[in-house]
Amino acid sequence: MGFFKDFKSFLMKGDIVSLATAVVIGGAFSTIVNSAVKDIIMPIVGVITGGTDFTQQYIALNGEAYENLAAAQEAGAAVLTYGNLIQAIINFIIVGLFIYVFLKAYENTQKKEEEAPAAPAGPTQEELLAEIRDLLKQQNS
Numbered sequence: 180m181g182f183f184k185d186f187k188s189f190l191m192k193g194d195i196v197s198l199a200t201a202v203v204i205g206g207a208f209s210t211i212v213n214s215a216v217k218d219i220i221m222p223i224v225g226v227i228t229g230g231t232d233f234t235q236q237y238i239a240l241n242g243e244a245y246e247n248l249a250a251a252q253e254a255g256a257a258v259l260t261y262g263n264l265i266q267a268i269i270n271f272i273i274v275g276l277f278i279y280v281f282l283k284a285y286e287n288t289q290k291k292e293e294e295a296p297a298a299p300a301g302p303t304q305e306e307l308l309a310e311i312r313d314l315l316k317q318q319n320s
Contacts, residue, residue, distance in 0.1 A: 212274050220273060221266075233269070236262025 189195065225231060237248045237258045245251035251258050302310070 208277075209274075212277050213270070215277070216270050216273050220269070224269070233262040233265045234260075236260070236265065 237260045239251050240257040
């Protein structure tokens with residue numbers, strides 16, 4: 180029974196729960212970034228590069244020319260799909276950019292909270308006691 184109790188306490192630690200939350204949010208964030216890359220960034224890059232679809236860029240190692248990547252793969256040719264690497268690098272850079280912007284915005288909110296003026300400090304305990312002593316002396320005189 181000790182194993183299951185220890186395992187449960189391990190899973191319920193704040194760090195583990197925070198990690199699980201981060202993984203779920205990271206998965207959702209990944210979906211957003213992938214959509215931004217696929218639906219917004221890559222069409223712009225495609226226009227700039229003359230309609231090039233990087234995922235279809237390949238080199239057939241047997242030296243033959245094929246109509247497209249699917250045809251080369253159907254023919255059983257060994258292919259280097261360097262376009263997928265280019266796409267992965269672009270995705271990585273964009274994910275890094277999104278994370279940088281997100282963290283920068285978070286840091287700015289933290290700085291604003293830290294820069295908030297502190298509440299005016301009241302009298303210390305010693306000052307209050309001295310004031311009470313002086314008032315008592317005035318009443319007794």
